[in-house]
Amino acid sequence: YENLDLSAGKGNGIMKKLIRKQLCKIEQINLGGRGGLTKFLVMTETGQEILGVKGKKQIGRGAGFEHGFWQDKIRGHFKEQGYKAEIEKNLNSKFLDVGIETEKGIIAIEIAISSEHEKENIRKDIEAGCEKVIIACKDNAVLEKVENIIKELSNENKTKVKTCLLTEILKLSVEELI
Numbered sequence: 001y002e003n004l005d006l007s008a009g010k011g012n013g014i015m016k017k018l019i020r021k022q023l024c025k026i027e028q029i030n031l032g033g034r035g036g037l038t039k040f041l042v043m044t045e046t047g048q049e050i051l052g053v054k055g056k057k058q059i060g061r062g063a064g065f066e067h068g069f070w071q072d073k074i075r076g077h078f079k080e081q082g083y084k085a086e087i088e089k090n091l092n093s094k095f096l097d098v099g100i101e102t103e104k105g106i107i108a109i110e111i112a113i114s115s116e117h118e119k120e121n122i123r124k125d126i127e128a129g130c131e132k133v134i135i136a137c138k139d140n141a142v143l144e145k146v147e148n149i150i151k152e153l154s155n156e157n158k159t160k161v162k163t164c165l166l167t168e169i170l171k172l173s174v175e176e177l178i
Contacts, residue, residue, distance in 0.1 A: 015041060023047030027065040030139070032167030040065070066138075067097075070111045070166055074098045074136070077170045094128035100174060105131030107177055111166065112137045115145035122149065126157055133161045134177055136169045 001011035018024040024047055028037040042065060048054065071087045078085040078100050089099025089106070096108040108130040110121045118135055125133045135150075137143040143163055150161050162177065 018047070023050065027069075029066050029069055030167065032165075040069075064113070067111055067113055070136070071098055074109055074111070074169060078174060081174060083174055091125075091130065092128040094124045096125060096128075096130070099130075100177075102131070102174055102178070104178060105129070107132045107134060107174065109134045109136055109169070112142050112146055114138070115142050115149065118146050119149045119152075122153070122157070122161055126160055130160070132178055134169070135161065135163045136166045137163060138166055140165070 001008060004011075006014070015024070018041075019026065022044055024041050024043050027040045027042050029040065030036070031038045043051075043053075075085045075087050075098050078098075084101040086099050086101075087097070089096045089108075091099060091106055091108075096106070097111045098109040100107040100109065106129065108125040108128075110118065110125065110133065112118050112135050115137075122133055122135070135146045137146055143165060146163050150158060150163070153161065164172070
């Protein structure tokens with residue numbers, strides 16, 4: 001609104017019209033804190049076609065806006081710390097949501113919007129040779145389910161896996177992950 005010098009009322013009117021015409025949609029993500037859900041206005045493929053612009057391709061291999069959003073945030077956070085962090089890092093034919101190269105080896109960060117695939121992700125990440133696997137969970141319900149999955153692991157593998165909330169991972173250093 002600021003860039004176009006629009007009032008909040010006029011801007012909201014335009015936004016609602018774009019959504020009605022299915023040119024944009026709203027995605028909501030909990031970024032923590034007391035603010036509740038943060039809303040993002042995202043252009044649809046139809047909107048991109050009409051404007052003749054190419055949108056940012058989903059990097060997260062079709063996992064959805066929220067998953068891709070967190071991949072980008074996490075990669076940026078650890079890049080700022082001076083580490084090589086890569087989205088969909090391929091390690092021995094296993095794609096890590098975010099892979100971080102450290103002196104001690106590769107840290108895999110798996111983004112758990114749900115706990116559905118986490119048992120397999122953990123197994124495959126360890127088999128691929130990850131030094132550490134961090135499961136960053138959307139909320140406490142997912143965190144609890146993932147922690148129950150970890151309880152079933154062998155003692156050796158349990159030491160390689162950690163959990164945290166997505167809203168907390170951006171406060172951690174690589175040293176704290178290890």
